[in-house]
Amino acid sequence: MDAAAVADRIEKFLREQFLVADDDPRFSRTVDLYEHGYVDSVGLVELLAFIDEEFAVEVPEEALLSPEFSTIDGIAGVVAALT
Amino acid sequence: MTVHFAGPRDANVAWDGTNLARAADFLPGGPPLDGLRGAAASVRGAPSTGWRVYRDPLGINKLFWARDPEGRLHFASRPRVLTAAGHRLADVAAVPCGTVVDITGTGRVARAGSVVPPGWYRDDPDGHAPGIEEIGARIRTTITRYLSALASELRPEEAYVCLSGGLDSSGIAAMAKAIFPSTVAVSFDLKRPGRNPSDDRVAAGRVARDLGIPMLDVSVTEDELLDHLDTVLVEGADWRDFNVHAGLVNAALAAGIAPAVGTRRALVLTGDLANEFLVDYEAETYRGTVYYRLPRLRPAALRSWLVRGLDTSNREVGVFRAFGLPVVQPYAAAVDHYLAIPEEFLTRADRKNALDRIVFGSLIPEHVYTRKKVRAQVGSEEVGGVLAACLDRGIDQAWLRRRFGRLHGVEDDADLDRFVRAGRYRSAVPSPQED
Numbered sequence: 001m002d003a004a005a006v007a008d009r010i011e012k013f014l015r016e017q018f019l020v021a022d023d024d025p026r027f028s029r030t031v032d033l034y035e036h037g038y039v040d041s042v043g044l045v046e047l048l049a050f051i052d053e054e055f056a057v058e059v060p061e062e063a064l065l066s067p068e069f070s071t072i073d074g075i076a077g078v079v080a081a082l083t
Numbered sequence: 084m085t086v087h088f089a090g091p092r093d094a095n096v097a098w099d100g101t102n103l104a105r106a107a108d109f110l111p112g113g114p115p116l117d118g119l120r121g122a123a124a125s126v127r128g129a130p131s132t133g134w135r136v137y138r139d140p141l142g143i144n145k146l147f148w149a150r151d152p153e154g155r156l157h158f159a160s161r162p163r164v165l166t167a168a169g170h171r172l173a174d175v176a177a178v179p180c181g182t183v184v185d186i187t188g189t190g191r192v193a194r195a196g197s198v199v200p201p202g203w204y205r206d207d208p209d210g211h212a213p214g215i216e217e218i219g220a221r222i223r224t225t226i227t228r229y230l231s232a233l234a235s236e237l238r239p240e241e242a243y244v245c246l247s248g249g250l251d252s253s254g255i256a257a258m259a260k261a262i263f264p265s266t267v268a269v270s271f272d273l274k275r276p277g278r279n280p281s282d283d284r285v286a287a288g289r290v291a292r293d294l295g296i297p298m299l300d301v302s303v304t305e306d307e308l309l310d311h312l313d314t315v316l317v318e319g320a321d322w323r324d325f326n327v328h329a330g331l332v333n334a335a336l337a338a339g340i341a342p343a344v345g346t347r348r349a350l351v352l353t354g355d356l357a358n359e360f361l362v363d364y365e366a367e368t369y370r371g372t373v374y375y376r377l378p379r380l381r382p383a384a385l386r387s388w389l390v391r392g393l394d395t396s397n398r399e400v401g402v403f404r405a406f407g408l409p410v411v412q413p414y415a416a417a418v419d420h421y422l423a424i425p426e427e428f429l430t431r432a433d434r435k436n437a438l439d440r441i442v443f444g445s446l447i448p449e450h451v452y453t454r455k456k457v458r459a460q461v462g463s464e465e466v467g468g469v470l471a472a473c474l475d476r477g478i479d480q481a482w483l484r485r486r487f488g489r490l491h492g493v494e495d496d497a498d499l500d501r502f503v504r505a506g507r508y509r510s511a512v513p514s515p516q517e518d
Binding site for chain 1: 379384
């Protein structure tokens, strides 16, 4: 699966799960999800469970702690590489 | 090549289903350790034999490491020991839960493997899982045998059971009474001027009376409780409120037990881990704000997350160790049976009650089965609790995080996010060489 398609599904999940408004000007695929408060530590667990179920991928710890795993595009890249 | 271990060593109370593991079992060339359950972490060896590094599958005992510029490995059971020795927290990692590593005397990793059973965190049982009656019977047998092994091999003169009056701790107290030569219940309460004893204190007293065991009342003021904050942050190796609040209760209990023990051999037993195994946690609300929020996951996935999260929970082992007390969480011995419980059962509102009637039956008084659950760190509505005691003084999650960072010499807050993420420590297999 290509990274763009993964990013679509992750963005949809984040918007629905964490109630991100459609017109939120700060929210984007390159925003740091943790730094800007869209995802907290508990939310990250929900995101990982979603990735596990949706893409049948278990994110390894080194990827989880990588700088890439903080934006939608970065996460999508990690997940796409694992599928 | 050298390997150093610094600071306190926590008690190893793991067993193989029959006997407790001995110190020699953790030496290089020893048994594979894949069948051990319960708390253990170990770094043993010498340049002439190589070293063996082990951490139990649930990660109950903690083990951290850092590598110095010369490739020497430094281990400790608390991150603070390593940061106090000059390592940056950013360079400290945990040994992954359930890992055995053999390192040769020349510094080569000869073997690194996981002893976590592959089926533990599988959501979909293979269809051969036993029924709940059978699982309950196995849990009862396992815990009974484990407690018997502790009694006969460690020979404690007294077993202190942290008793809240709830199902988990009452079950352990009842079993301990039957197995240990002397069992004492210990009950926590916050002193509040003009208030009655808490629901927990009253319930614990009733259970202790019914079981025929003496009870040690540990009642502390809020000031006395909060005096333990730094101890809990350091020994608990975490800053998150749910662990710190529970750790404060344990610190108060430990401070009450230690002088009563004196120079006698004693064990502390707790009813911890049953909540993780049975997904029996809920978020709590105080003054309109939600605390201890849980991820919105299916029950089996939530159980996996809670159990894996024991990696970062040192609120029992670490905190009691700080007061010189070895603590045992007997439910850990039965982890395989708990994780075999199908998700369907976990969706039942009465799951713990139903299972514990099988496990403990009439060993514990009937009123325990019908009592509403109260968390010690939350308290009842009238009394308040540790959560309120902290928040009312401005000791919130942000405060705890800052204090933990300061105690560990952290200058960049992002280092904390990289130390614990998604409920687990940053972990890596210790190796003298960088990957």
